[in-house]
Amino acid sequence: MSVGILRFVFRIVVEIRGARYCYWALVGSGLIRQLGKQARKLLSGQTCAIISDSNVEPLFAGRVKRSLISAGFKPTLITVPAGEKSKTLKQAGAICEQMVAAGLDRQSFVIGLGGGVIGDMSGFVAAIYHRGIPHVQIPTTLLAMVDSSIGGKTGVNTADGKNLIGAVHQPSLVIDDVDVLKTLPRREFNQGFAEVIKHAIIADAKMFEMLKVARASGLRRASETHALQRLIKRNIKIKAAVVARDERDRSGERAILNFGHTVGHAIERAGNYRKFLHGEALSLGIVAACAVSIKGAGLAPGQRDAVIDLLQRFDLPTCLPKNFPREKIFKALKFDKKFEQGEIRFVVTPRIGAACLRSDVTLEDIREAVDEL
Numbered sequence: 247m248s249v250g251i252l253r254f255v256f257r258i259v260v261e262i263r264g265a266r267y268c269y270w271a272l273v274g275s276g277l278i279r280q281l282g283k284q285a286r287k288l289l290s291g292q293t294c295a296i297i298s299d300s301n302v303e304p305l306f307a308g309r310v311k312r313s314l315i316s317a318g319f320k321p322t323l324i325t326v327p328a329g330e331k332s333k334t335l336k337q338a339g340a341i342c343e344q345m346v347a348a349g350l351d352r353q354s355f356v357i358g359l360g361g362g363v364i365g366d367m368s369g370f371v372a373a374i375y376h377r378g379i380p381h382v383q384i385p386t387t388l389l390a391m392v393d394s395s396i397g398g399k400t401g402v403n404t405a406d407g408k409n410l411i412g413a414v415h416q417p418s419l420v421i422d423d424v425d426v427l428k429t430l431p432r433r434e435f436n437q438g439f440a441e442v443i444k445h446a447i448i449a450d451a452k453m454f455e456m457l458k459v460a461r462a463s464g465l466r467r468a469s470e471t472h473a474l475q476r477l478i479k480r481n482i483k484i485k486a487a488v489v490a491r492d493e494r495d496r497s498g499e500r501a502i503l504n505f506g507h508t509v510g511h512a513i514e515r516a517g518n519y520r521k522f523l524h525g526e527a528l529s530l531g532i533v534a535a536c537a538v539s540i541k542g543a544g545l546a547p548g549q550r551d552a553v554i555d556l557l558q559r560f561d562l563p564t565c566l567p568k569n570f571p572r573e574k575i576f577k578a579l580k581f582d583k584k585f586e587q588g589e590i591r592f593v594v595t596p597r598i599g600a601a602c603l604r605s606d607v608t609l610e611d612i613r614e615a616v617d618e619l
Contacts, residue, residue, distance in 0.1 A: 437525025
């Protein structure tokens with residue numbers, strides 16, 4: 247595959263490479279039209295499943311199918327109800343049954359067309375169907391473009407927590423068509439900046455400073471399309487570099503990507519996955535992680551305040567409603583995957599642009615941080 251040709255056809259191409267994988271993330275406008283052509287270069291099977299949700303399917307599934315058919319593929323469209331409640335083992339099993347009924351085999355592939363929930367679910371289905379078939383990600387939210395579509399983590403939820411059942415299954419291709427972001431409600435678009443800000447805090451102080459003069463509304467304008475593409479590329483490269491050093495989350499290096507997520511996931515669960523979007527819960531988790539970092543990692547209070555100001559600049563929440571069931575947050579914490587052998591593995595930041603994993607953070611430290619929200 248010629249990188250030169252790809253750079254002519256597409257706006258941005260990011261190579262994502264690890265010890266056991268290599269794939270492209272394509273970032274630009276009008277890329278859904280190119281899906282069939284690009285898939286044909288990479289995948290030999292004739293049949294595929296498009297997994298989408300009830301919100302996204304009416305908007306983009308027709309275009310995806312037409313592109314695939316024009317390249318000689320035979321797609322089967324599978325639609326699930328939108329929302330976190332669909333991300334279950336039962337739903338994954340039902341999707342697999344539909345794929346069997348449609349005649350998909352071990353040469354087939356799966357396309358995830360949607361946000362983070364669909365990306366996680368479709369990736370998990372691809373990981374388990376015939377013991378693993380290729381997966382193509384077409385994220386339709388900013389949050390999924392900059393974070394969840396990269397790195398190969400897939401999974402479903404249980405009644406006790408998020409992503410407790412899953413597999414690491416790297417995609418074969420990621421298509422980030424920024425045109426799809428035009429359809430997002432403002433709140434859905436803005437939540438993606440929680441992951442962008444998280445990446446800046448843990449790995450890119452220069453991006454943090456750059457974001458201080460940006461606004462979500464500005465980046466949505468047609469005139470700023472190239473700036474948005476560059477921002478997506480920058481975040482893909484940050485996450486890809488971390489994942490390459492610790493693909494399966496064994497050494498602790500990949501864990502820094504969970505900055506803000508320990509409390510964020512607990513807030514999501516305490517709100518029954520309805521009160522806050524993932525990025526909004528993460529924003530609150532970032533504020534709590536900064537409070538823990540002041541106490542345990544030497545983060546300057548002024549830098550914590552700068553983080554809060556930046557989150558608010560992108561219309562993200564930085565405090566909990568007074569009537570929010572805080573005790574449910576602490577009940578949810580024990581199911582977090584970052585608790586190992588009774589120890590809390592908590593990501594802290596000593597300064598903007600750096601992060602590390604600590605095992606000396608206590609539940610009382612987290613409680614104090616949540617009480618301040």
